[in-house]
Amino acid sequence: MKIKYHLFEVFGIELEYMLVNTSDLKVAPIVDALLTKKNGTLTSDIENGDIAWSNELVGHVIELKTNGPTASLENLSNSFHKNIIEINTLLKSLHAQLLPTAAHPLMNPLKDTQLWKHDNNDIYELYNRIFNCKGHGWSNVQSTHINLPFFDDKEFEKLHAAIRILLPLIPGLCASSPILDGRATGFKDTRLEYYKNNQKKIPELTGSVIPERVFSKVDYYASIFEPIKKAIQPFDSHHILDHHFLNSRGAIARFDRNAIEIRLVDIQECPKADIAICSLIIEVLRLLVDKKLATLQSQRKWLKQDLFEILNAVIKDAETFKVSNVEYLELFGIQETMSIQNIWKHLYELTKPSINKSYQEALEIILIEGTLATRILRAVDSDYSEKNIQKVYSELAICLQENRLFVP
DSSP states (O other), X not given: OOOOOOTTTOBEEEEEEEEEETTTOOBOOOHXXXXXXXXXXXXXXXXXXXXXXXXXXXXXXXXXXXXXXXXXXXXXXHHHHHHHHHHHHHHHTXXXXXXOSSSOSSOOHHHHOOBOOSTTHHHHHHHHHHHOOOSHHHHSOOEXXXXXXXXXXXXXXXXXXXXXXXXXXXXXXXXXXXXXTTEEOSOXXXXXXXXXXXXXXXXXXXXXXXXXXXXXXXXXXXXXXXXXXXXXXXXXXXXXXOHHHHOOSSEEEXXXXXXXXXXXXXXXXXXXXXXXXXXXXXXXXXXXXXXXXXXXXXXXXXXXXXXXXHHHHHHHHGGGOEEOOHHHXXXXXXXXXXXXXXXXHHHHHHHGGGSOHHHHXXXXXXXHHOOHHHHXXXXXXXXXXXXXXXXXXXXXXHHHHHTOOOOO
């Protein structure tokens, strides 16, 4: 029987990393070799104490996640970091290493993509047949997922309402994908720009990224899952795709485990930055759920298209975008037009006492120096030669190994 948890009682965090060759940072589709090296035989999942490792859709991405729900984020950055050191040690003899950030700046997905060839590959093959996964939006998108529990419909309503209104601000804290195909894309969060359009062939899957205004399990099934099931039917002749798996909104309800999974967080340069960002997002959601910032009624009423309009601008400009929708700003206790950077500074001040000291330090770097996307662009300094991009991203790989933030 599954254990049900109350709001904020436990957390689940997932971090995705790319494997690259140490010499030239080219994509290395050898997750199977890494898992075999660790386990002795090939497996797709490894429990390594409080952190678990698993494969993803493509052969060059590994996911590290809390091994089941965890009650505290306190030491999580260190736990993830220990596993990163172990993985990099195992990869050494394979002349490879982990690379952080949400998108590889030089990857050619048409040439470099290899789907996971082992168990569950029937699902991946089907996805590939429907959507053609040899594109940046499938094979070059590493993210951080935050899983938060709810006990019943009442808790689901509060949590879903709070998450929906916070989603548009998230890329302004954590965008980390400004370069693709060796050039600046014009989007600080290129991962999400692709995420938005990835499944246009079956629009019911992603919707408008911002989930619909649904606040009970029954309504969620009627408004989101049933249209998904209906839309996928002509493509899924063997009935192997699950509606939970197919739902690709920016936050998805997992009624199979009574949790909501937030998917809009770009992965950072090190776990300290990732868990710091998760801590801040969680503490702001706690304030919203406890109605410390806005009533439940005022949170519930926001239409997905109005929230998407803000999100869309933040995907492009991240922390520099100025929000002028006063009614939206009032949800966070703000009365005037304000940049996303200053909105997060305001929210950080409100939640700071609840955030661990080492995470406070990381957040202060992000809030002062800008998102990782901004810091990457500053480091590249308009020199988009392969050599210079490799130099900057090699430094980011060192930050991951040392669990420190990147400040150019």
